[in-house]
Amino acid sequence: MLNLYGSRGGHYCDGVSRRSFLKIGGLAMGGLALPQLLRAEATSGVGRSHKAIIMVFLSGGPPHQDMFDLKMEAPVEIRGEFKPIHTAVPGIEICEHLPRLAGMMDRLVPIRSIVGSEGRHAAFQCQTGQTVKQQPAGGWPSLGATISKLKGPASAGTPPFVGLAPKMRNATWADPGQAGFVGQAHAPFTPNASGEVNLSLSGINLQTLGDRNALMKDLDRLRREVDSTGEIAGLDAYHQQAFGILTSNRLAEALDLDREDPKLRDRYGRGDDVNAGYGDAGPLQNDYFLAARRLVEAGVRVVTLAYGRWDWHGRPHGTNFENARDHLPQLDIGLSALLEDLEARGLQDDVSVLVWGEFGRTPRINKKGGRDHWPRVSCALLSGGGIRAGQVIGSTNRLGEHAETRPVHFQEVLATMYHNLGIDVNRATINDLHGRPRYLVDHSAYQPLPELV
Amino acid sequence: MPAPEPKWSFRHPNAAYSVAFSPDGTRLATASLDNTAKIWNLETGDEQRTLRGHGDGVCGVEFLSQGQQLVTASLDKSVRIWATDTGTLLATLSGHQNYLTCLAVSEDERLFATGGFDDVARIWNRDAGTSQRVLSGIGGPVYAVAFSPDGTMLATGNENQSLQIWELSTGREVRACAGHSGTVESVAFAPGGSTLAAGCGDETARIWDVASGRLLVTMTGHAGLVKCVAFSPDGTQLLTGGQDGTIRLWDAATAKELAKIDGHANSIYDVAFSRDGKWLASASFDRLTKVWHLPR
Numbered sequence: 123m124l125n126l127y128g129s130r131g132g133h134y135c136d137g138v139s140r141r142s143f144l145k146i147g148g149l150a151m152g153g154l155a156l157p158q159l160l161r162a163e164a165t166s167g168v169g170r171s172h173k174a175i176i177m178v179f180l181s182g183g184p185p186h187q188d189m190f191d192l193k194m195e196a197p198v199e200i201r202g203e204f205k206p207i208h209t210a211v212p213g214i215e216i217c218e219h220l221p222r223l224a225g226m227m228d229r230l231v232p233i234r235s236i237v238g239s240e241g242r243h244a245a246f247q248c249q250t251g252q253t254v255k256q257q258p259a260g261g262w263p264s265l266g267a268t269i270s271k272l273k274g275p276a277s278a279g280t281p282p283f284v285g286l287a288p289k290m291r292n293a294t295w296a297d298p299g300q301a302g303f304v305g306q307a308h309a310p311f312t313p314n315a316s317g318e319v320n321l322s323l324s325g326i327n328l329q330t331l332g333d334r335n336a337l338m339k340d341l342d343r344l345r346r347e348v349d350s351t352g353e354i355a356g357l358d359a360y361h362q363q364a365f366g367i368l369t370s371n372r373l374a375e376a377l378d379l380d381r382e383d384p385k386l387r388d389r390y391g392r393g394d395d396v397n398a399g400y401g402d403a404g405p406l407q408n409d410y411f412l413a414a415r416r417l418v419e420a421g422v423r424v425v426t427l428a429y430g431r432w433d434w435h436g437r438p439h440g441t442n443f444e445n446a447r448d449h450l451p452q453l454d455i456g457l458s459a460l461l462e463d464l465e466a467r468g469l470q471d472d473v474s475v476l477v478w479g480e481f482g483r484t485p486r487i488n489k490k491g492g493r494d495h496w497p498r499v500s501c502a503l504l505s506g507g508g509i510r511a512g513q514v515i516g517s518t519n520r521l522g523e524h525a526e527t528r529p530v531h532f533q534e535v536l537a538t539m540y541h542n543l544g545i546d547v548n549r550a551t552i553n554d555l556h557g558r559p560r561y562l563v564d565h566s567a568y569q570p571l572p573e574l575v
Numbered sequence: 576m577p578a579p580e581p582k583w584s585f586r587h588p589n590a591a592y593s594v595a596f597s598p599d600g601t602r603l604a605t606a607s608l609d610n611t612a613k614i615w616n617l618e619t620g621d622e623q624r625t626l627r628g629h630g631d632g633v634c635g636v637e638f639l640s641q642g643q644q645l646v647t648a649s650l651d652k653s654v655r656i657w658a659t660d661t662g663t664l665l666a667t668l669s670g671h672q673n674y675l676t677c678l679a680v681s682e683d684e685r686l687f688a689t690g691g692f693d694d695v696a697r698i699w700n701r702d703a704g705t706s707q708r709v710l711s712g713i714g715g716p717v718y719a720v721a722f723s724p725d726g727t728m729l730a731t732g733n734e735n736q737s738l739q740i741w742e743l744s745t746g747r748e749v750r751a752c753a754g755h756s757g758t759v760e761s762v763a764f765a766p767g768g769s770t771l772a773a774g775c776g777d778e779t780a781r782i783w784d785v786a787s788g789r790l791l792v793t794m795t796g797h798a799g800l801v802k803c804v805a806f807s808p809d810g811t812q813l814l815t816g817g818q819d820g821t822i823r824l825w826d827a828a829t830a831k832e833l834a835k836i837d838g839h840a841n842s843i844y845d846v847a848f849s850r851d852g853k854w855l856a857s858a859s860f861d862r863l864t865k866v867w868h869l870p871r
Contacts, residue, residue, distance in 0.1 A: 203799075394588045395588075396588035396589060396609055398589065399589075399608075400631075400632075401589075401609075401610060401631075405588075437676075438632070438634065438650050438674045438676045438692065439608065439632065439650070440590055440608065440842075440860055441842075444590070444818075444841055444842050444860045447840065447841045447842075447860070447861075448590070448841060448860060448861070448862075451840075489734065
């Protein structure tokens with residue numbers, strides 16, 4: 123792990139001034155060798171617009187019927203506690219606890235009929251579109267890894283794929299998107315994951331990071347030190363990536379939220395570092411939304427993040443509705459801020475935002491006030507990337523049990539994401555480890571959503 | 576009556592489940608789903624200490640020994656005793672086989688009671704650190720326990736709509752207060768011990784005559800579960816907190832609503848009076864614990 127200590131700041135409500143810090147750990151980004159990265163440092167910035175995707179994974183399976191598909195005609199044991207509210211698009215209603223998103227519905231597309239979940243508590247299917255079972259050798263590549271492979275870096279010194287998920291007790295929710303058979307060179311850079319690599323650069327902080335000469339001296343010193351022990355030859359690609367990232371401060375600056383206008387950071391809602399709910403998933407960290415915007419602005423093509431804990435089986439860890447009252451308003455603040463911010467920067471047509479989870483939740487509320495797993499149908503929210511927004515796709519039956527119209531498979535959503543990045547899922551292939559060309563989705567069955575593209 | 580502003584608002588990074596005033600009223604203890612308990616200074620508003628060690632949410636907290644110790648109960652199935660001045664863990668009591676959800680301390684502080692999702696209530700001997708009796712005839716997950724002031728009885732409320740009173744010397748059920756049509760979420764004996772209040776999933780709070788099991792009054796007004804109840808120190812008022820995020824103060828004799836505070840954005844899990852009766856505190860799933868001057 124690399125710890126980059128920033129300037130003092132971060133005044134908390136308890137009055138304590140704490141060192142803000144940026145952790146660069148779990149350096150799972152491969153591909154570019156150190157010399158390339160060192161050269162890349164000298165190149166100019168992104169400058170040009172590029173297409174990008176921000177995927178927000180709602181770990182645990184968000185309740186579709188309490189967010190974007192309220193079932194007011196259902197009996198009380200199914201209907202739940204929330205009321206729908208009107209949105210900016212006449213005829214579309216969503217949960218009362220998502221008022222900001224309701225106000226920007228003309229820029230959103232709720233999908234109410236996601237099907238095909240394998241029912242596994244994992245980010246895997248959202249990241250890859252595939253099921254865990256029967257993977258090819260090396261495993262299915264995630265959306266981010268695939269785009270990394272096909273598109274490469276958008277700018278020098280910036281990885282194409284960043285996963286912001288922190289380490290979690292339930293590791294399957296922290297999965298930022300695996301490299302799979304496209305190889306570790308295309309695994310995400312994971313600045314919030316902890317610990318696989320222990321490496322510290324003493325004396326380097328964000329101030330000196332901005333001072334390239336000082337940085338290079340520090341790196342030279344470190345290289346000499348490890349050279350003298352003969353360890354440099356043993357440094358693997360991850361370590362080399364660490365050097366590379368440090369030599370280009372574009373990424374570090376993107377991740378340093380202290381550089382952002384505090385008012386804008388407030389608008390995003392900031393959030394908590396403490397894990398939400400049972401503690402086995404990630405925090406409700408709205409800074410991730412802001413970091414995602416900064417990363418795509420810096421040239422990252424795909425940013426994934428995990429947000430909160432949505433596996434709400436009920437007491438004694440709070441009912442589905444208590445947890446929803448906790449999570450939904452914060453999601454509403456953070457996500458709406460992200461979309462507004464992208465629009466303010468003219469990035470709305472370049473950046474696709476996708477929000478979803480691994481499955482939906484049971485129509486019937488259980489005795490503990492919770493809703494259990496419901497793989498038969500779930501929901502997603504899309505925005506940006508040039509899609510035709512302001513419409514709802516699909517519907518479920520009166521009780522929210524199954525897709526009644528327009529079932530949408532995970533792979534159709536990912537196909538739409540590929541389309542938004544200019545990738546034709548009917549043509550693009552990547553060779554697997556046996557040299558067999560693989561399509562990005564099962565294109566014989568799944569295409570970009572024609573309603574949107 | 577206009578809603579008052581809280582004197583203090585203390586925040587955990589996850590839901591607040593329980594709150595207790597220190598005997599001298601200078602500190603507040605809070606328990607949270609963030610697996611910690613915290614102690615706050617009520618004169619300065621400062622966080623004094625965070626007690627870490629539980630492996631799951633902390634659902635109950637009470638001061639002991641004139642405020643020198645704190646007892647916490649956790650969903651991790653354990654009860655722990657801490658020194659408040661150092662935060663040192665002094666003892667851990669274990670025995671529940673499923674989530675432990677509620678805690679009570681007898682007035683002489685010799686006994687603890689806990690209830691859990693293993694459908695039992697346990698009576699613990701504080702000095703011995705052992706469970707001296709298990710009440711296993713409750714018939715459902717236990718949501719609430721309360722000692723009678725004289726320490727001879729325990730009231731339990733459970734998921735199956737039952738409010739039961741147990742004789743501690745024998746472990747025998749001596750009374751069942753029938754009439755709740757929802758989960759019995761919370762129980763509290765009045766200071767004299769002659770009446771018992773219960774908050775219920777049927778959106779009511781009720782006060783029962785302990786000796787006869789007769790229903791005395793019913794408080795209606797909450798829009799949702801009544802999750803917590805507490806008598807004022809003089810027993811004349813009942814404080815309730817609900818799923819609707821409101822705190823309500825009632826005349827315990829007439830069930831008249833005396834005050835309502837729209838104080839929280841989520842369910843209120845616990846309410847407490849200070850011993851002098853001048854302050855009340857509320858702990859909510861909105862992560863906040865607030866301290867209010869008692870509305871008059």
